[in-house]
Amino acid sequence: MAKLLPKNQFLPFTHGSLKAMWTADVAGFAGLIDPATIPARGVDETTLLEWFGERESRIALLAFALTGYPPTHVVREFSIGSFITDFAWANIQPDTKPVFGFVEFEHAKEDTLFKQKSRTVPYIGPSFLNGFSQLVDWCSFGQTEAEKSPQISKLLNGHKHAAKMKTQFALIAGLDCFAATPMSVRRREWWEANIKLGHATHTKSYTEVCEDAEQRLVYLK
Amino acid sequence: MREKKVLFSEAAKASLERLPYGTSKKIMNVLTGSSPQIHSFKRTVEEHLFTVRIDNLRAIVREQGSEWIVLTVLTKAEAERMGHA
Numbered sequence: 001m002a003k004l005l006p007k008n009q010f011l012p013f014t015h016g017s018l019k020a021m022w023t024a025d026v027a028g029f030a031g032l033i034d035p036a037t038i039p040a041r042g043v044d045e046t047t048l049l050e051w052f053g054e055r056e057s058r059i060a061l062l063a064f065a066l067t068g069y070p071p072t073h074v075v076r077e078f079s080i081g082s083f084i085t086d087f088a089w090a091n092i093q094p095d096t097k098p099v100f101g102f103v104e105f106e107h108a109k110e111d112t113l114f115k116q117k118s119r120t121v122p123y124i125g126p127s128f129l130n131g132f133s134q135l136v137d138w139c140s141f142g143q144t145e146a147e148k149s150p151q152i153s154k155l156l157n158g159h160k161h162a163a164k165m166k167t168q169f170a171l172i173a174g175l176d177c178f179a180a181t182p183m184s185v186r187r188r189e190w191w192e193a194n195i196k197l198g199h200a201t202h203t204k205s206y207t208e209v210c211e212d213a214e215q216r217l218v219y220l221k
Numbered sequence: 222m223r224e225k226k227v228l229f230s231e232a233a234k235a236s237l238e239r240l241p242y243g244t245s246k247k248i249m250n251v252l253t254g255s256s257p258q259i260h261s262f263k264r265t266v267e268e269h270l271f272t273v274r275i276d277n278l279r280a281i282v283r284e285q286g287s288e289w290i291v292l293t294v295l296t297k298a299e300a301e302r303m304g305h306a
C-alpha cells in the first residue's frame with residue numbers, strides 16, 4: 001500500500017518550482033481517471049484518496065485547481081469539530097486574509113453522479129448527494145468549528161488578519177464520461193448555476209478538476 | 222476607441238475575497254487605462270495572457286476580443302512561486 005501523509009497535521013507546502021512538479025502530477029491524475037483505461041464501473045474513492053494522499057504537491061494541486069493560487073500548507077484527513085474532511089489546505093501570508101479550504105471526495109463510479117433505476121431518467125446519485133450533504137453541514141458549522149480548531153489557531157498565531165479568516169468548501173465526485181447524455185449535462189449545468197451554498201463552495205467532477213488544473217498550468221512559467 | 226470590458230472569473234472573485242477592499246477597482250483602472258504595468262507573458266494562438274502589477278499583487282488576465290477576463294489575483298510571493306518575478 002502507498003505510504004500516505006500523516007493525518008490531521010498541516011504540512012508546509014514550500015516547493016519553489018511548481019511547473020515541473022504539477023505537470024507530472026496532472027499527467028498522473030489524468031491517467032488515473034482516463035475513460036480509456038479505467039475499470040468499466042469507474043474508480044473508487046479509496047484509490048483517489050490514496051493517490052492524492054501520498055504527496056503534499058497533489059493536495060496542493062487540488063487547491064490550485066479550485067482557486068488558481070498555490071496554498072502554503074496542506075493536510076490529509078483533517079478534523080474540524082466532529083467532521084472529518086478528506087483534504088484541507090491553507091493559504092497564510094502576512095498581508096492577506098488567511099484562507100482555509102476543505103475538500104470532500106466521493107467515488108468516481110458510473111453511478112456516482114446519476115443512478116439508473118426504474119424510471120427512464122436516472123436519479124441523482126446517492127454518493128453525490130451524500131457528499132453534498134457534508135458540504136451543507138460544513139457550510140452550516142464548518143466556519144465556527146474551524147475557528148475553534150487548535151491546529152488552525154496554531155497556524156494563525158499572531159496573524160494580524162486572524163479574525164478575518166475565510167473558509168471554502170469543495171465536493172469532488174464522479175466522472176464526466178458517466179454523465180455525458182444531453183439530459184445529464186443539462187442537469188449538472190443547472191445544478192452548478194443554481195445551487196449555491198456560499199463560502200465559495202464548489203461541486204465538481206474529477207474530470208472538471210483535472211481540466212481546471214491543466215488550464216491553470218498555463219499561469220506557470 | 223472603446224474601452225475593453227473587464228470581467229472577473231469565479232476563481233478571480235474567490236481570490237479577491239482574501240485581498241484588501243478596492244483591489245478589483247485598481248485592476249480595472251489599470252486594464253482600462255492602458256497602463257505600462259501590463260506585461261504579456263505568453264502568447265499562443267489560443268492564449269493571450271498578461272500579468273498586471275498593482276502594488277504587491279499580480280493579476281493574471283486573458284485578452285479575449287473586446288474583454289479582459291481576470292483569471293486570478295495573486296500576491297507577489299505567489300506570483301514568484303509561479304514564475305512571474
